[in-house]
Amino acid sequence: MCGIVGAVSTRNIVPILVQGLQRLEYRGYDSCGVAVHEASLGEMPAGGLHRARSTARVAELLAQVNHEHLQGATGIAHTRWATHGAPAVHNAHPHFSHGPGAAPAQAERPGRVALVHNGIIENHEELRAELQARGYVFSSQTDTEVIAHLVDSLYDGDLFQAVRAATARLHGAFAIAVIHKDEPHRVVGARAGSPLVLGVGEGEHFLASDAMALAGVTDQIVYLEEGDLVDLQLGRYWITTADGQPLDAGSRPVRTVHAHSGAVELGPYRHYMQKEIFEQPRAIADTLHGLQGIVPELFDGVGQPGQQGAAAWRVFKEIDSVLILACGTSYYSGCTAKYWLEGIAGIPTQVEVASEYRYRTSVPNPRTLVVTISQSGETADTLAALRHAQSLGMRHTLTICNVATSAMVRECELAYVTRAGVEIGVASTKAFTAQLAGLFLLTLALAQSRGRLTEEAEGNYLKAMRHLPAALQAVLALEPQIISWSEDFAKKENALFLGRGLHYPIALEGALKLKEISYIHAEAYPAGELKHGPLALVTSSMPVVTVAPNDALLEKLKSNMEEVRARGGVLYVLADADTHIDSSEGLHVIRMPEHYGALSPLLHVVPLQLLAYHTACARGTDVDKPRNLAKSVTVE
Template structure:
């Protein structure tokens, strides 16, 4: 994976391809490349960033009317030019280094993982195909070539019948200069319909085509698409002709502009008051109808009111940051709505035996709505007979929203920084609304409590602005952390998931090893790690566990540990030797996780700046994880 752009037009499409890659680069940036039809197939690849690719294509005067491009997050094979996409097939007898005198016949880009690539590779090698990379993608290029008999569309259809795993592919052929063929199964791929009737596009995300076209077709599982200037057609997984809805999608390129900020992560941290306000816009009362699913025709596809009445437990499926938001929601769902709740790491859930309950509401959480592990876990849950599904998602047109009966769309806006920030807090807002809606449907939410919770939620943007004003104090902490290589994060109850999220943020962007623990677990092992060189970050709200937490702080101090405490104003935790305290502006009760996580985001961000890491594109990571 991670980013695909393709085009067939009557104009030079190289600028469109490269611009599309620039908008998708945050999704993967180990290498990138472009291939075009310019009489023959020609390509340019680099292990540098897209800006370097742009310089290369300009200096080499690379032009073409048909082409494909890709920015990669490495799965099979190290980040190296010979592993970078697009991959070529020169046919049988190709030189090991790809330098065959024969011109390339097929070029391909690919997101996903081909699980049977080794068997296919062996079979193709036995036929005389020679491989120049370690990727599973090159197998697809040779396979298409092996099936090619004058019709690229038919060759791709024959190829995908042999592929096992997840893929989104785009292919071009030397012998058909105005044709791009795409296919998808398990990885997202869209068709962009040209507004002038003379060009069409492929991409893994509509944002890649912002400013080029807003007419988007979301290809469905198993679709194969053939596009040429001014025309396209699609077949489904049975290879029968189908018509897919063309939607108008406003993918604003301006959302990706940095403005006055140094990095996207910083910008997105400071966008959280706006993001929360937008996510809660129009919520006048807590009603299940907030979560009604909407069909393609704009009409209600499923009734949350009916579903909420029928379920008696919740199963949350998510990965990474989204998993931690689900862990926080468990406290709300069980404490406020009194609904038993289980939270599962999506990548683990479908690989173990579990006990399904058909009266379960399966809740998926995903920023992109394309997270492969979460989609697979959702399908597994449904296969076990749990048909009531709901997603908390930031992308209304994503696969996750289409797969679930019910949905709440957060409105964080485009999130470019790989380390998620505003997506996390808007997920928490959506999950808290879900808690209240479930509580109301079960008769467990009084009018007085509903009014109080809604008042607090409407005040969140203002409260977040006050927390962001703590940035100068956080920068002072970051100067200390920049010299460390390990850190502990502590929280109790509802704030333990916030400690886990804080540790994850620090790991992601600073490369400091960080672990989070429920504070009561200190004496059961982690206390052995505490020294003056191990900073201990503690989330200390004024809640029912405060006195217990204070005892845990003393356990750290007694061993010479240095504490960094985010404390509510009325906790009576004071700054002293070895105890650094930042006062939170106000106590926020059940919603305090949305406030306490923000200083932890700022701590990770400013520590990364002090250490000189690539904040928005941390090593080895990608934004949208569309492979298992």
């Protein structure tokens, strides 16, 4: 979602700040801005805090910065995804505080404090009322401006102490970066519930919400932990706990992180989403690279060196159930895995929407393996649900995640890190199929630990998994037929998706993709549920997409399809070659290259991704940055 970049240097860092924002554009945003301390450059000794803000793209912000000749060696920048207050320039970050008694007309004059913020402050109304009573005038509707005024009210010559005192009064989630007019070579940052990293350079230091923002600037990264404060000055930095206790270098080590900027190059593709759909064979191949057999150390993650599978093996022997926590697309991958875990591993499995789980009364089981699924590893709702489960005494945790350095990986006992690579498009594609691959491996590992996986079955499953990249490539060759379907869908405003068994979650994912990027209202149902209500919606203007693999439920599914045809509905069917479903009037069929058994969901989801993509293209929407959405959802 929102992105932060900050820097303390001896050179003009405006180009670095803007470039960092460009690297974070994929997260989704509706405004952006930059603020610098002009006095931080030697040739501008009288300068103060100046800013530029825009509700357009970062490219327009850059043009504004260049036009205004904004320069400075200390500064902060931000991309905002609106929570409190509409997307408007006066709500865009960075926010200034001019001190008590400043008139609204002074809003664009040099400020005393400049601040950027990711997250949500839950007690902002209480703090706003207190600050207004003290004479502070607000020019925005944001919760962020409250923090800027609070820091100003507590400032007594030391920005770090002011920020520490201010954050102690905040309830909610935040990552912040702050500069002050009286300290031209200092940036102070803090995090609680939102990610923030420190970049270490030669005589200069940086802050960012994502190491990707610093690609090409520094690869020396320190991951700040919950409650950390960081004080950046020229050539040095300090990290402390929330109460100001210094932390030694060993507790917050500098890591070399190769966040390659080349990963975000579009290449010959029209959109990042299209590129990422076609990267799925490689993403699966990379995720499964070096896989020789089902061994426990696959799930020991990056934080268990030298354990040789001991941690995972012990956990797998101690558990008797699985609880999956996730949101959005990741939730649908968990729903698919439930069929595998119960059908193959024989272990009771529950799948919960993370944002709901943490707020309901549940029955904890200390012998449960809590599995979180997240592309970014920073999803606020999923992290909060994980911590809630841990607080209930469920200490066995495992994450399926695409970012090895994320909070999710650091906070879980076990981890399987997928290798899908950087995903830029807001609508997840390759991360989803990589998650499914990781979840299927987890299923096999649990089946093995429970004595339910024979050597022959293991060999067959592994053979099928190694063939997945080639099978996916064959499915991608269906694109011309799917483009033909998309021309029909682009004229519609509603669609139904049907599936049965482990393909019902794939229907859910297909519907989600269509509404995310084409803005067509789409819903998914288990096909057997049609007659219990949704059939009332079926007309010739309501396309019905059906996932039809050749499995045990095929004949049942055919009956459900006839129910649609009898009401004049038009069917679009993804059918395995041997299902004996043929095209006819009102029945459009695309044949999948091969039947893939338990792994069929990884193949059937790809045509649904392509259908959503080409329908969105036909309707002219912003495919990679759909309205109102963000890539990494780091607020509740």
